[in-house]
Amino acid sequence: DVKVTQSSRYLVKRTGEKVFLECVQDMDHENMFWYRQDPGLGLRLIYFSYDVKMKEKGDIPEGYSVSREKKERFSLILESASTNQTSMYLCASSPGRRGQPQHFGDGTRLSIL
Amino acid sequence: GESVGLHLPTLSVQEGDNSIINCAYSNSASDYFIWYKQESGKGPQFIIDIRSNMDKRQGQRVTVLLNKTVKHLSLQIAATQPGDSAVYFCAETSADRGSTLGRLYFGRGTQLTVWP
Numbered sequence: 001d002v003k004v005t006q007s008s009r010y011l012v013k014r015t016g017e018k019v020f021l022e023c024v025q026d027m028d029h030e031n032m033f034w035y036r037q038d039p040g041l042g043l044r045l046i047y048f049s050y051d052v053k054m055k056e057k058g059d060i061p062e063g064y065s066v067s068r069e070k071k072e073r074f075s076l077i078l079e080s081a082s083t084n085q086t087s088m089y090l091c092a093s094s095p096g097r098r099g100q101p102q103h104f105g106d107g108t109r110l111s112i113l
Numbered sequence: 114g115e116s117v118g119l120h121l122p123t124l125s126v127q128e129g130d131n132s133i134i135n136c137a138y139s140n141s142a143s144d145y146f147i148w149y150k151q152e153s154g155k156g157p158q159f160i161i162d163i164r165s166n167m168d169k170r171q172g173q174r175v176t177v178l179l180n181k182t183v184k185h186l187s188l189q190i191a192a193t194q195p196g197d198s199a200v201y202f203c204a205e206t207s208a209d210r211g212s213t214l215g216r217l218y219f220g221r222g223t224q225l226t227v228w229p
Binding site: 033 | 155156159162208
């Protein structure tokens with residue numbers, strides 16, 4: 001089975017801090033994704049990556065950046081955390097060809113105080 | 114813009130009954146569809162997928178139906194159990210989006226509650 005592991009289940013940070021969320025997948029998938037999930041808004045794509053060192057903006061990239069130095073690891077960075085970034089963050093991965101399901105981690109619930 | 118939507122935000126069923134969760138999509142070029150289940154405190158879990166060259170696909174206790182004429186997707190769960198209580202998302206993709214391989218477009222989800 002595909003395993004997508006997010007480094008923290010719960011995280012509390014302060015406004016203005018630089019925050020790193022880490023995600024690792026063990027299936028040699030080319031694609032990796034970061035979403036945020038808020039009540040009533042569903043899953044919104046922040047950034048995705050289809051190869052090492054490659055990235056593309058999703059629908060809500062403002063205030064975020066990403067890093068993919070190794071194929072198995074995809075990091076989401078909040079450059080200067082703000083309270084409106086309090087949310088559930090979900091990482092996913094999928095094979096490089098189109099028409100394949102994404103496999104999700106269990107999420108990081110991030111609170112910015 | 115494109116949208117993947119759900120007819121009902123909540124659905125309550127009695128244990129043992131069949132459940133039907135619906136999803137509408139607007140892009141006629143959509144060619145791959147997925148259903149996910151998300152239990153409280155967990156990430157979305159893949160249930161079943163279907164490609165546009167099929168109308169129906171069955172899994173264990175689940176069936177997905179695709180009606181391309183009216184751009185409608187449904188998930189049927191047979192003999193619903195309390196463990197089926199979760200939020201269910203549909204997602205789709207198409208070749209005409211111009212985006213990189215693998216991106217999915219998600220609906221907002223339906224909360225299924227199963228009563229004993």
